[in-house]
Amino acid sequence: MIIAEQKPLEEIREMLGDAKKVMVLGCGACVTICFAGGSKEVGILSSQLRIAAKKDGKELEVIEDTIERQCENEFFESVKDKMKEADVVLSIACGVGVQTIAELFPDIIVLPGLNTTSFGRPKEPGVFAEYCGGCGDCILDLTGGICPIARCSKSLLNGPCGGSENGMCEVDPKTIQCAWHLIFEKLEKMGRLDQIEKINPPKDWSNSMSGGVRNIVREDLLEVKLES
Amino acid sequence: MAERADLMSTVPDPDPLMEKEPVPGFEPLIVTIACHYCSYAAADLAGSMRLQYPPNIRIIRTPCTGKVDVLYILKAFEEGADGVYVAGCEEGGCHFDIGNLYAKQRIYYAKKLIQQVGLEPERVEMFNIAASAGPRFAEVAALMTERVKRLGPSPINIKRI
Amino acid sequence: MKSNSNLEKVFASGQLAVTGELGPPKGTNIKVIEEKAKHLKGMVDAVNLTDNQTAIVRLSSIASAKILLDIGLEPVMQMVCRDRNRLAMQSDLFGAVALGVRNMLCLSGDHQVFGNHPQAKNVYDIDSVQMINMVKTMRDDGKLLSGDEIDGEFKMFIGAAENPFGDPFASRVPRLAKKIAAGVDFIQTQCIYDMERFKKWMEGARARGLHEKCFIMAGVTPLKSVGMANYMNNKVSGISIPEDIIKRMKGVPKEQQAEEGIKIMVEQIDELRKVEGIKGIHLMAIEWEHRVPELVERAGLLPRPKFD
Numbered sequence: 001m002i003i004a005e006q007k008p009l010e011e012i013r014e015m016l017g018d019a020k021k022v023m024v025l026g027c028g029a030c031v032t033i034c035f036a037g038g039s040k041e042v043g044i045l046s047s048q049l050r051i052a053a054k055k056d057g058k059e060l061e062v063i064e065d066t067i068e069r070q071c072e073n074e075f076f077e078s079v080k081d082k083m084k085e086a087d088v089v090l091s092i093a094c095g096v097g098v099q100t101i102a103e104l105f106p107d108i109i110v111l112p113g114l115n116t117t118s119f120g121r122p123k124e125p126g127v128f129a130e131y132c133g134g135c136g137d138c139i140l141d142l143t144g145g146i147c148p149i150a151r152c153s154k155s156l157l158n159g160p161c162g163g164s165e166n167g168m169c170e171v172d173p174k175t176i177q178c179a180w181h182l183i184f185e186k187l188e189k190m191g192r193l194d195q196i197e198k199i200n201p202p203k204d205w206s207n208s209m210s211g212g213v214r215n216i217v218r219e220d221l222l223e224v225k226l227e228s
Numbered sequence: 229m230a231e232r233a234d235l236m237s238t239v240p241d242p243d244p245l246m247e248k249e250p251v252p253g254f255e256p257l258i259v260t261i262a263c264h265y266c267s268y269a270a271a272d273l274a275g276s277m278r279l280q281y282p283p284n285i286r287i288i289r290t291p292c293t294g295k296v297d298v299l300y301i302l303k304a305f306e307e308g309a310d311g312v313y314v315a316g317c318e319e320g321g322c323h324f325d326i327g328n329l330y331a332k333q334r335i336y337y338a339k340k341l342i343q344q345v346g347l348e349p350e351r352v353e354m355f356n357i358a359a360s361a362g363p364r365f366a367e368v369a370a371l372m373t374e375r376v377k378r379l380g381p382s383p384i385n386i387k388r389i
Numbered sequence: 390m391k392s393n394s395n396l397e398k399v400f401a402s403g404q405l406a407v408t409g410e411l412g413p414p415k416g417t418n419i420k421v422i423e424e425k426a427k428h429l430k431g432m433v434d435a436v437n438l439t440d441n442q443t444a445i446v447r448l449s450s451i452a453s454a455k456i457l458l459d460i461g462l463e464p465v466m467q468m469v470c471r472d473r474n475r476l477a478m479q480s481d482l483f484g485a486v487a488l489g490v491r492n493m494l495c496l497s498g499d500h501q502v503f504g505n506h507p508q509a510k511n512v513y514d515i516d517s518v519q520m521i522n523m524v525k526t527m528r529d530d531g532k533l534l535s536g537d538e539i540d541g542e543f544k545m546f547i548g549a550a551e552n553p554f555g556d557p558f559a560s561r562v563p564r565l566a567k568k569i570a571a572g573v574d575f576i577q578t579q580c581i582y583d584m585e586r587f588k589k590w591m592e593g594a595r596a597r598g599l600h601e602k603c604f605i606m607a608g609v610t611p612l613k614s615v616g617m618a619n620y621m622n623n624k625v626s627g628i629s630i631p632e633d634i635i636k637r638m639k640g641v642p643k644e645q646q647a648e649e650g651i652k653i654m655v656e657q658i659d660e661l662r663k664v665e666g667i668k669g670i671h672l673m674a675i676e677w678e679h680r681v682p683e684l685v686e687r688a689g690l691l692p693r694p695k696f697d
Contacts, residue, residue, distance in 0.1 A: 009344040040299065044341065047302035052345040054306075054384035153500055154471070154511070158518035158567060160560060161497045162552030162579055162627040170626035171500050184560045197563050199522065199571055202475065202515045202534060 001030035001121060002094045003128045004037060004114040009048060015111045016088060020059055022049065023086035024113070025079065025101075026066030027093035034128045036114050037092035039066040045092065045113065070097025076104060083108055118150070136207025136214060142200060144186030149203075151179035157200040160184065239371065245350060250377035256310035258372055260285045261300065263293045265323040266359045267315030273362030281366035282373040293317075293354075294327020298338045301352060305342060308385050311376035312338075313353040315368065321358065328356065348379050391528065391574060392546035394491035395463045396435040398696045399669075400575065400604045405662055406669030407690050408465060408577065408606060409433035409681055411457075413448035422453055425678040426460050432685045433672065434693055435463040435492055437577070441472060444504025451481055455488045465548060466490045469498025474514035475523070475534055482524065486543055494548040494577065495520040518571050521549055525572030547572060552579040553590035555627045562593035569602045576603055577671040580610040580621075582630040584660060591664055600666025607661040610673045611684060612650035615639050651684060658688040 006012075016022055024046045032038030046062040053060035063082055067075045070093035076083075083089050083105065091098045092113035101110040118130035133150035139157075140147060149155045153163075153171040159180030163170035169178045187195050205211065262268040268289045274281060290296060293316030304312045314335055316328035332354050339349035353375075355368050390397060399406040409429045414421035429436050436457060440450040454464035466485055468478065485493070497517045501509045515523065515534075523534050524547050531539045549568050553561050565576065581587045587607070594600050612618045612630075615638045622630040634653060641649045661667055670690065674681050685691055 040297075043299045044302060047299065047306050048341060048345050051302065051306050051342075051347070051384055055346050154497055154516070155513045156497060156516040158516050158564075160555060160557070160564070161517075162550070162555040163500070164556045165626045166556055171502055173626070178556070180560070181557050184557050188559070193563070196560065197567055197570070199518055199567060202519045202523070205514065 001033055001119070002096070002116060003034050003118045003120045003130065004031050004094050004116045005034075006036055006041065006045065006092065007113060007115055009045075009052070012045075012090065012111075012113055013049070013052060016049075016090065018058075019087040021061045021063070021085065021087045023063040023065065023083055023089045024049070025070070025083070025089055025091050025093070026064075027068075027070040027091075027097050028066055029069045029071070029093075031093055031097075031114065032066075033122060037094075037097075039064075041092060042066050045090075070094075071100055073100070073104060076101075080105070134208070135203070135205070136211070137204050139200070139203075142195065142198075143183045144190060144192070144195075146179055146183045146186060148179045148183065151177070151182075156180065157203060239353060239375070243375065245375055245378050248378045250374065251380040254377055254381060256284050256373060256376040256381070257308065258285045258311040258313070258369075258376055259304040259309045260287045260313055260315060260369070260372075261290055261293065261296055262287050262315045262357075263317055263323075263328070264289050264291050266317040266321070267355070267357040267365060269359035270315075270357045270361050270365040273360070274365045277362045279362060279366040281369040284373045284376075285369050292322065292324045292327035293331035294322070294324055296331050296334060298334050298341060301335075301338045302341060305347060305351075305382060305384070308382070310379070310382045310385065311351045311353075311372055313355060313368070313372050315355045315357050315365070318356045318358050346383060350375060350379060351382070392491040392544045394435070394546045395696065396465065396492050397546045397574070399434045399694055402694060402696075404694050405667075405690070406435075406604065406606060407433045407685060407693065408435050408437060408669065408671045409678070410437040410439065410671070410673045410675075411453070411678060412439050412442060412676065413450065413453040415445065415447050417448065419448075419456060422448070422456050423460065426457055426462050428679045428681050430460070430462055431693060432681050432691070434669075435465045437465045437467055437494060437671070437673075440467040440469045440496070440498070441504070442467075442499070444471065444499045444501045444506070444509075446505060451485050451488070451490070454485065454490045458489050463492065464490055465492040465494055467494045467496055468520070469496045470513050470516055470520060471498035471501060471511050474512050478515075478520065479523070479527070479533055482527065482545070483539075483541075483543075486545065487541075491544055492546045492548060493524065494550065495524065495573075496550055517549060518567055521547055521568055521571040521573050529572075546574050548575045548577060549573045550579065551576050552627045553581075553587050554579055554583060554629055558586070558590075561590055562597065562599070565594055565599055566597060569599055573603050575606060575669070577606045578608040579627055580608045580673060581657065581661065582628070582634055584657070585631075586629075587661075588664060591666055595666050604668040605666055606669035606671040607658075607664070607667050608671045608673060609654055609657055609661070610675060611654040611677065611680075612638060612646075613677065614643070614646045614650070617650075651680075651687065654684065655688050658690070 024042050026037050026039050026042035042064045046064045065079050069075050088109040090111050090113045094116040098112045119132040120130040123129040130150050135149045153169050164178040164181050167181045169176040293314050301312050316331050322328045335354040338352050343349045357364050411425050438450040438453040450466050454466045457464045495517045527543045528545050551565050618635050618638050621628050
C-alpha cells in the first residue's frame with residue numbers, strides 16, 4: 001500500500017489562503033489504513049481547520065467527504081457536485097488521488113493535504129514502514145525476501161556497509177533497521193550464505209524512475225469501441 | 229521497534245499554571261468524559277456523599293475511556309468548550325484491561341492537535357479515578373476548573389466573559 | 390605491475406607500506422593542501438585524498454590529487470558512490486588517470502544526512518563492490534561498464550575500505566572476500582582500537598587465504614584527547630574503543646593526553662605489524678598532519694623506501 005502522512009497544519013492553512021468554502025476529501029484506500037487520509041482524518045482535519053478559523057475570526061465553511069478510492073475515475077460520481085460547490089478541494093489522498101482530481105476536474109482547484117512517502121505496510125500498530133522502492137526490477141529472490149533498494153539507506157546491492165551497528169542503520173539507529181543485517185541473518189538461517197558472496201552486478205535502473213515515466217499498457221484490457 | 233513518545237504526565241505538581249490569577253468573572257465550560265466503570269461511578273458516589281464540586285463540568289459517560297477518540301475532544305472545543313478532560317480507571321484497573329492506556333496516548337495526541345490550532349495543550353488532560361474515589365472526583369473537577377479559569381476562555385470563544 | 394604506482398612497488402618489494410591521509414579544504418585554499426602535504430612528504434608512501442568526507446563539501450579529491458602530484462607526493466584518490474552515477478565516475482576516472490593518478494579507493498561514502506547538505510538527493514547508482522569491479526574491468530579489459538572500448542591506457546591500483554567493526558561481524562570476512570572477488574588490490578581498514586576483534590577478523594581472513602589475495606593495511610588513528618576518544622566511540626558508528634584505552638587516556642592530565650594517545654598508537658602499530666597478513670599501516674592523523682613526521686618516526690616506520 002501507499003504510505004503518506006499529513007502535511008503540517010500551518011502549511012495546509014497557508015495553501016488554503018482566503019478560501020471561504022473548503023472541501024476536505026478523504027480516500028478509503030491506502031491512506032485510510034495508514035491513518036493519514038481516511039474519513040476519521042477528514043473529521044479531525046476539518047475540525048482543526050474550523051477551530052483555527054474561528055480563533056482567527058475568519059469565515060470558513062468546511063465540507064467533509066470520503067470516497068472509496070481517489071485514484072479511479074468512477075468513484076467521483078457521488079461527490080462531484082459537492083466538489084464543484086467548494087472554492088477549493090483539499091485532497092487527503094496520496095499524490096495519485098490529487099492528480100486524478102486535477103485531471104478529471106480541470107476547473108477545480110485541488111490542493112494536497114498529505115505528503116506521500118513510500119510503498120509499505122503497517123508493520124505493527126502505529127508503525128508504517130517502507131518496504132518497496134518501486135524500482136521496476138525486483139531482486140527479492142536474491143536477498144531473502146528483504147528489499148535493499150527501499151530498506152537500505154544507501155540502496156546497496158552488496159552490503160552491509162560499515163554503518164551497521166547492532167542491527168540498526170547509522171542514518172537513524174532508533175528507527176531504521178539495517179536491511180543487510182536482516183538479509184544476512186535470513187540467508188544464514190536458510191543455509192544460503194553462499195548467496196551473500198555472489199557479487200550482485202550494477203542494477204538496471206532503466207525500469208525505475210531513472211528510465212523516464214513508466215506507463216504500462218495492456219492491450220487486452222484496452223477500451224473497445226464499435227466503429228460506426 | 230517503535231519508540232513510544234514520552235507521554236506527558238497528567239497535571240504537574242506543583243502546577244505552574246496555578247501561580248497565575250484566575251481571569252475575573254470567567255466561568256468555564258468543561259467537558260468531562262468519564263468511564264462507566266470507575267469515574268462515572270465515582271461521580272455518583274460524590275453526589276451520594278453530598279460533596280461539592282464546581283458546576284462548570286458536563287459529564288459524558290463512555291463504556292470505557294478506550295472509546296475516546298481525539299475527534300470527540302476536537303468537537304467539544306469546536307462547539308465552545310474551554311477545557312476537556314478524560315477520567316478513566318486507575319492504570320492496571322481498567323475493566324477492559326488497557327482502554328485507559330490507549331486513552332492516555334490519545335490525550336497526548338489531542339494536546340498536539342489543539343496546540344496546532346493555537347489552543348493551550350493544558351486545556352486537555354487525562355485523569356485516573358477509581359469507582360470508590362468520590363472525593364477524588366470532586367477534587368479533580370475543582371482542579372480542572374481552577375486551571376481553566378487561569379487559562380481564560382478558549383480563544384475561539386472570547387465572548388464568554 | 391598493474392599501475393606502476395609507488396604504493397604498488399612498496400607492496401611488491403615486500404616491505405611494510407605506509408599511507409597517510411589528507412583532508413582537502415572546504416574551499417579553494419590550495420595552501421591548506423600544500424601546507425599539510427609538506428609534513429607528509431617522505432614520511433608515507435602515498436596519501437589518501439578524501440572525497441567530500443562525512444558528506445561535507447570540500448575541494449574535489451581529483452583536483453587535490455593533481456595538486457599533490459605537482460608537489461611530488463603520490464595520491465590515493467578516494468571516490469564515493471554517494472555523489473556520482475556510473476557515467477560521472479568513469480569520466481572522472483579518465484580524468485584522474487590522464488592527470489597521473491595511479492591509486493584509488495572505492496567507497497560507498499557516508500550518508501548525506503551526516504554532512505552539510507542533508508537535504509541532498511544521493512546517487513548510489515552502483516555500490517563500492519560494483520565500483521571495484523568496474524575499475525578493474527576498465528583497467529584489465531580496457532572496457533567501460535557498458536562494454537565500450539576505452540581509448541588509451543588505463544592504469545590504476547585499486548583499493549577499498551573494510552570495517553571489521555561493523556555488524557553483523559560474521560558478514561565482515563565474506564564481504565572482504567567479495568571485494569577481492571570484485572578485483573580489489575589493497576584494503577585499508579577502519580581505525581583499529583579493538584585489537585581483539587580485529588585479530589579475530591584477520592584470523593577469519595587468513596583461514597580463507599584472503600590475506601594473500603590482496604594487501605591489507607591496518608588503519609590507525611592517534612587519539613588526541615579523551616574528548617576525541619569518547620566522540621569516536623559514541624558518535625562514529627562502526628568504531629568502538631575499548632574501555633581500557635579510554636581509561637588510559639583519562640588517567641593522564643589533559644595536557645599529556647595527546648602524548649598518551651601517541652604512545653597508544655605506537656604500541657598498536659607494533660602489535661599490528663606482527664599480525665600475519667598485515668602488509669601496511671594506514672595512518673589517519675585527523676587534522677594532525679603536522680605531527681605525522683613525529684608519529685611515523687616514533688612508530689619506527691622510517692625511512693620510507695625509494696624506487697627509481
